Structure formats: C-alpha cells, structure tokens
Amino acid sequence: MKFASALSTKSDLLDLVQDLAGQVRASLGPEKIDLALLFVHPRLLDENPGWLESVRRGIGARHLVGCTGGGIIGGNRECEQEPAVSLLAANLPNVEIAPFHITQEELEESTGPAFWHFQLEVTPTTEPNFLMFLEPFSMQATELVAAFSEAYPDAPILGGLASGGRQAGECRLFLDDKILDTGAVGVALSGNLELRTVVSQGCRPIGQPFTITRADRNVIFELGGRPPLAVVKEMMEKLPASDQNLAKSAMCLGRVINEYQEDFGQGDFLVRNLIGHDPNSGAMAVGDVVRTGQTVQFQVRDALTAAEDLQAMLRREQRFSARPPVCGAMLVSCLGRGAGMYGEPDHDIKALQEILGPMPVAGFFANGEIGPVSRKPFIHGFTSVIGLFAERTVTETHG
Numbered sequence: 001m002k003f004a005s006a007l008s009t010k011s012d013l014l015d016l017v018q019d020l021a022g023q024v025r026a027s028l029g030p031e032k033i034d035l036a037l038l039f040v041h042p043r044l045l046d047e048n049p050g051w052l053e054s055v056r057r058g059i060g061a062r063h064l065v066g067c068t069g070g071g072i073i074g075g076n077r078e079c080e081q082e083p084a085v086s087l088l089a090a091n092l093p094n095v096e097i098a099p100f101h102i103t104q105e106e107l108e109e110s111t112g113p114a115f116w117h118f119q120l121e122v123t124p125t126t127e128p129n130f131l132m133f134l135e136p137f138s139m140q141a142t143e144l145v146a147a148f149s150e151a152y153p154d155a156p157i158l159g160g161l162a163s164g165g166r167q168a169g170e171c172r173l174f175l176d177d178k179i180l181d182t183g184a185v186g187v188a189l190s191g192n193l194e195l196r197t198v199v200s201q202g203c204r205p206i207g208q209p210f211t212i213t214r215a216d217r218n219v220i221f222e223l224g225g226r227p228p229l230a231v232v233k234e235m236m237e238k239l240p241a242s243d244q245n246l247a248k249s250a251m252c253l254g255r256v257i258n259e260y261q262e263d264f265g266q267g268d269f270l271v272r273n274l275i276g277h278d279p280n281s282g283a284m285a286v287g288d289v290v291r292t293g294q295t296v297q298f299q300v301r302d303a304l305t306a307a308e309d310l311q312a313m314l315r316r317e318q319r320f321s322a323r324p325p326v327c328g329a330m331l332v333s334c335l336g337r338g339a340g341m342y343g344e345p346d347h348d349i350k351a352l353q354e355i356l357g358p359m360p361v362a363g364f365f366a367n368g369e370i371g372p373v374s375r376k377p378f379i380h381g382f383t384s385v386i387g388l389f390a391e392r393t394v395t396e397t398h399g
Contacts, residue, residue, distance in 0.1 A: 005027075017055055039363060076349055098122050132158070212296060221281070253273075256294065
C-alpha cells in the first residue's frame with residue numbers, strides 16, 4: 001500500500017493536471033492509483049462537464065471522490081487565503097473499493113440496515129471503512145450518519161460537509177467523473193486496509209459530571225435534581241479565574257457516549273453548543289437531543305485547549321507503536337479553526353506531521369466534520385477529524 005499527496009494553486013486545467021500528476025508520480029512512480037481523494041476551492045473548479053474527467057484521467061486514478069472546500073489542506077499547508085487543489089492518491093492492493101452516491105430521497109425512503117446493504121452492495125461482514133462527503137444544503141447529514149451507524153455498527157465513518165458556498169447549489173461533490181451539487185458521495189473500503197481515527201473536538205471538561213434527571217428533546221430541566229443554571233452558577237464560583245472568564249464566552253456541554261466507563265476525560269464526550277436558557281425556570285437548551293439518565297459535563301474551548309487536545313489525541317495514537325505504520329492521512333477541519341482560531345496558519349497539519357511523522361496528507365475545511373466518538377460516528381463542529389490509512393493483514397480479501 002502506497003500513498004502520495006499533491007497541492008497545487010494552478011488555475012489552468014492543463015497546468016493543474018500536470019502539476020498534480022508530477023507531484024504524485026514523483027512519489028508513486030509507475031504504481032497504479034486505485035483511489036484519489038480530491039478537494040478543490042470553488043474558484044479553481046471549472047464547471048465544464050469534462051473538467052473532473054480530465055483531472056482523474058490525467059493523474060491515472062481508477063476511482064475519485066471528494067468535494068469543494070472553503071479552505072484546502074495538503075502536504076504541510078492549510079490554504080485559507082489562496083485557492084488551491086489538494087489530492088491524496090493511493091495504491092491499494094487487495095482493497096475492494098465501492099463508490100456510492102446517495103440522494104435525500106433515498107434517505108427518506110430507507111427502511112433500515114438492509115436497505116443500505118442492498119443499495120450500496122456492501123454488507124457488514126466485509127468490515128468496511130467509509131469515507132463520506134455531503135452537500136450541506138440538500139442532505140440531512142445527521143440522519144444519514146445515524147442510518148449508516150445502524151447499518152454498519154463499529155465501521156469507521158469519516159468525512160465532512162462540503163464548503164465554499166453560502167447557499168444551495170454552490171457546493172460541489174465529486175464521484176469518479178461526475179460533479180454533483182446535491183446528496184452525498186463516498187467510498188466503502190474493504191479488505192487489506194485499516195482506517196484509524198483521531199477526533200479532536202478542541203474542548204476540555206470543567207467542574208464535575210452530572211446526571212440528567214429531567215429532559216425533553218434538546219432542553220435540560222434538571223441536572224442532579226437541580227436547575228442547570230443553578231448548577232452552572234455554583235460550578236463557576238469554584239473554577240479558577242481563567243476558566244471562569246473562558247466559560248463566560250466559550251462554554252459547551254459534553255455528553256458521555258460510553259456510560260459503562262468509570263472515569264471520563266477528554267475524548268469521551270460528544271461536545272455540543274449551549275443555545276439558550278430560561279432565567280425563570282433555570283432550564284438550558286443544547287444543540288443535541290438529550291434524555292434523562294445521560295451523563296454530561298460542561299466543557300470549555302479556546303485556541304490553547306484545542307491545540308493541547310489535538311496533541312493529546314495524536315500522542316495517544318502514537319503510543320500504538322506495534323500497529324502497522326500509517327501510509328497516508330485525510331484531515332477534515334472546521335472552518336472555525338485554522339488561523340482564525342489559532343492566530344497562525346497551518347497549525348493542525350503541522351501537529352499531525354510533527355507528532356506522527358511526515359506522511360502524505362490531503363483534506364479541507366468543512367461545514368461540519370464526520371468522525372467517531374467511542375466508535376460511534378457523529379457530525380461535529382469546531383473539530384479536526386483525521387483518518388489514518390494503514391495496511392491490515394487479512395486471511396482473505398473481500399469481493
């Protein structure tokens with residue numbers, strides 16, 4: 001298994017293809033390219049129907065999938081101010097690749113796991129790994145990810161919502177030679193491939209965990225038998241001054257995914273924004289559906305916390321030295337991160353390259369990121385999701 005990445009700012013199609021192909025072939029040589037991940041800033045995307053086919057054939061890729069991004073990531077750069085095209089090319093021996101395109105109508109017609117097994121022609125027995133990219137204005141992303149999670153339990157599902165457009169019809173998806181403006185595209189990868197995941201939500205817990213004792217949909221009425229605002233007020237008084245200031249402007253709520261754990265720390269929570277409160281009842285609204293009995297803990301987020309969280313997650317992955325080495329990576333980061341949050345460019349891609357070692361990387365800044373928490377996939381915000389590709393020894397290949 002071999003990977004190569006390329007980053008180009010060429011606007012002319014011929015120059016762009018030559019640049020991408022030259023960079024990739026310098027690393028891969030004559031090896032065939034089974035899959036290419038392509039991320040394009042809208043300003044460099046030509047709407048000519050033959051544009052994508054020219055790119056795919058020019059680099060010699062059998063399959064291609066990707067989307068537009070308001071910022072493009074590749075190599076050791078995060079291009080936020082300059083339009084760019086990023087490519088990750090992979091030679092994947094003994095890996096079965098199943099591309100797919102899903103519409104909102106198909107999602108609404110779906111009737112459970114068997115529907116998706118038939119529609120995608122992929123079953124859980126093949127132990128698939130999914131890469132998925134969605135058009136944010138035409139697809140119910142949360143519902144689709146939940147449907148895939150039910151149909152393929154424990155399967156890694158990574159990706160993001162296309163960006164670079166502010167209204168329907170302005171974001172694009174790529175699948176082989178097709179440029180699409182609705183739905184979702186992706187690939188299922190089965191066989192001799194392991195897709196590891198790093199999900200950094202950029203938060204750390206404050207205070208202590210609480211049990212939701214009364215809730216309805218996205219509103220929490222009681223935490224540990226008390227109004228949430230009363231709990232927050234008491235917690236704030238006990239926090240250090242620095243955390244008090246941070247909590248006033250950047251406090252979120254984390255919901256524990258694995259309730260069977262005895263202790264909870266960074267990486268154990270699905271983090272969601274607080275979206276309002278009732279000063280009379282003390283109730284609190286959250287950007288998530290919650291239920292009585294769940295364990296939650298308040299969180300704070302800032303640039304320092306985000307940097308420390310990403311480094312901790314990458315070092316956790318680094319400790320698994322007995323695993324087969326990583327061959328390449330995909331990085332999907334929130335549009336709210338980057339230089340606007342850190343005050344400097346290229347932060348997350350540099351952390352990845354420095355901690356896990358130099359490797360081919362491509363990605364983009366997304367309208368929402370898809371990645372697992374405690375092995376269950378979710379749509380995130382203000383998060384960096386990293387997919388790490390490595391070989392997996394199998395007794396037989398699927399397909």
